[in-house]
Amino acid sequence: MAPLFGMLGRFTVVFYTVFTLGAFTALYSILFRLDWPPLSRELSSPPFLGGGDSSDISDPISGSEFPFLSRxxxxxxxxxxLWLQCHNGAGPAGLSMRGGLNNLRNRLQTCVRLAISAGAGVIMPSFATRDDGDLLSYDGEECPANLFDTERFERALSVAxxxxxxxxxxxxxxxxxxxxAKFRKYxxxxxFNETFRAAIDDTIARSGVTRPEINEKKPLLILYGDPFLAWNYTxxxxxxEKKDLFKTLRYNKQLSELGEQIFDSLKQKSSGPIVAVHLRGEAxxxxxxFGDFNVQLDQYTEALLDLRNNKLHPNGTAIVNDCYVSCGNPDAIQQFRERVEPLGYVVHSKTSVLGDNKEVREKIEDLRFDERAVTEYESLxxxxxxxxxxxxxxxxxxxYARTVYEEGDYFEDHIHPGTSRGGFIERVFPGGPLVIGNERTKLMVLTGPDVMDCFP
Structure with missing residues (x-):
């Protein structure tokens, strides 16, 4: 995801947006892919499972890391x-989750939050796997471990x-x-608060069972779909609590290590501080x-020029000279390069930084679409x-990842002030499009979908 959510050269998510003169469905894709270096090594993002040893000496986990989740x-x-199994109707049995990486991440985290609200155990789902030739076609199933570090997620939850x-x-x-349970549509x-528990109690009652009748010897499994954006943290x-949940979820360790190698190559090819840009220019x-490609180019160019002019050495020369761009369209990257290099930036991409690293490049080329997305995340x-x-x-x-260890909420403190809600998930940004945020992390905003109340 991540359109508002979700990662990689292109991630897809389906959003349905309501307008006053009627309803129409907008299908949009999503990408997934930053704080400064110490945060990234610690954070890699999304996974899950159950049970486990919380004392792995290679990656110790303390309950003090998740105080709000523990409470x-x-x-x-x-x-x-009582058990909860989340899905969105995908797969041969209709019990899998499908979507892009960010989309899946939200469903996983939300399912855990819903289970806590219901006072239920949770069953990890399977993922419907996408056809790399047609990202809207799902041709198989897999468990979450291929994308997420489920072993660590298990240990983190057992502690928290x-x-x-x-x-x-x-x-x-x-x-x-x-x-x-009643299927929740987008x-x-x-x-929020007690509403999901009340819905589950109603579901149980309609089946002719009551909570006191449920126990270890007489268990009850509730199938629930769809958990996407189903919990409003705001x-x-x-x-x-949302931050703590986010911290428990990390990507598959091997994929994250490939991402670290990409970032290490990027640092070797850079002369100093790096500004990373996530560009949506895929077909x-x-x-x-959601933001036209040319609008992105204009806004990013202006923001990059501002960064270069305001971060100066004592002698007046620019401090930031290297720009890493993440996009699934090589032609879009080239257009971006032609706009930005005249400003004095050296523009890097995953392809350029791995040009002389055949081993890593071939490993990434062999990955499936959503797996490649994980490798992009580290550099951003x-x-x-x-x-x-x-x-x-x-x-x-x-x-969110870049700012999760800071006080407050990045979006509430730096992105949402001065805005208002429109219909459904729309947020109105007066004066947009424009680039706003804090010193190190900025977003191009414009009036349109904003799902951060329920995301990641």
Whole structure:
């Protein structure tokens, strides 16, 4: 994701936007791919599973890392034997999740938050895998471990929320009683505070069962779809809880290591601080309210010129000379290079920094589309400066990751002030498009979709 959410050269997500004169469906793609270097090495983002040893000496986890999540779990009312399995109707059995990397990430994290609210254990889903030749076609299934560090996620949750029982990918052994919760469509309101628990209680009651009847020997499995954007952290006043959940989720370790090698190559080819730019210029990018390619070029050029003119050595020369651009369209990267290099920047891309590193380049070429996205993320999170696009899920996740350890909420403090809500998920940015944010992390904003109340 990440359109507002989600990562890589192109990530896809389906958004349905409502307008006053009627309703129409807008299909848009998403990308996924930053704080300064210490944060990135610590943060890599999204995964999950259950059980496990929390004392892995290679990556120790302390309960003090997740104080708000721990408090949330301590205050929840748990029902032994109640299980929640989230999906969005994908896969042969209709119990898988599908979507781009950011899309999947949100579904995973949201499912855990919903399970805590319901006082239920959670069953990890399978992912419907995409056909690299047609990203809207799903040709198989896999468990989350191919994209996410599920082992670490398991350990993190066992420390932060020991009450939450977790079963691995589609493990429903012994759960013979199953009921379907009402399927939540994208346009339906998101849950907050006690509303999801109330919905689950209603679901249980309609099946002729009550919570007191559920126990370890008489378990009940609830199938719930769709968790995408299904929990509103803003309405629930859970800024810090959302941060803690985000910190538990990381990408597949091997893919993240490839991303680190890309960033190491980028640093070797750079003369100093790096500004990373996430550009949406792929053929499937919808433009319009999501940000036309040429509008991005204009806004990014202005922001890069401003950065170069305001970060100076004592002798008046520019401090920032290197720009890394992430985009799934080589032609768009070339157009960006032609606009930015006259400003004095050296423009790098994944292809250029790996030009003489055949081993890493071939490993990345062998990856599937969503796996390659993970390798892009590291450079965007690790760069000294970042400029992205608020309607891209990748940009949103990167901006969130870069600022997750700071006080407050980046979006509430630096992006949303002075704005108002329009219909559905629309946010009105007076004077947009323009580039705003804090000193190191900025986003191009324009009136259109904004899902950060429920994302990542």
């Amino acid at each position: 949330l779990c301590n205050e929840a009312e748990w029902t032994e034997g 929320c020991p009450q939450l029982k977790i079963r691995s990918c589609n493990d429903t052994k012994g759960l013979d009683t199953t009921i379907d 346009l339906d309101p998101s849950y 309405t629930s006043a859970e800024t810090n 499937d990018w919808p433009g319009g309210v 999170v690790s760069a000294d400066y970042f400029i992205g696009l608020i309607t891209s899920s990748l940009s949103d996740v990167v901006a």
